[in-house]
Amino acid sequence: MKIHTTRFGELEVGGDEIYYFPEGLLGFGSVKRYFTLANPTGGPFEWLQAVEPPNLAFVVCDPHTFKPDYQIKAKKEDMESIKIERVEDAVVRVILVIPKGHPERMTANLQGPIVFNVHAKLAKQLVLPGDDYGTRYRVFPEEALAGEKA
Secondary structure: OEEEEOOOEEEEOOHHHEEEOOOOEOOEOOOOEEEEEEOOOOOOEEEEEEOOOOOOEEEEEOHHHOOOOOOOOOOHHHHHHOOOOOHHHEEEEEEEEOOOOOHHHOEEOOOOOEEEEOOOOEEEEOOOOOOOOOOOEEOOOHHHHHHHHO
């Protein structure tokens, strides 16, 4: 199927590449279908692109890339709603915010991970309870940036 996107132009996307989000993403509850695109320049970042509207896309990443000890404690009913029975069926990504002109200030929403069922092509954004993780986790810690500027 041909899908028009604002960032990437017209793309040919197979029906088996589209994930269905029964509840949508937070703030975008009416948008239910997305697909992922690898970063054309390589690296750990991906795009989560909506099928409709063409201008809705998010930069996502495996949180273990920058936070190796990241763990989610998902409720059984959350996993059942996207038919995940085994951990091996799941892929976790987090949404990144990259301030224009300041990629070093990039943050990740660790409190709202997205869990993908790679077999059933279902996905869900979770809201993790507690304060273990925040919505604006600095991907590059302040100390690391200070060292680079010195």
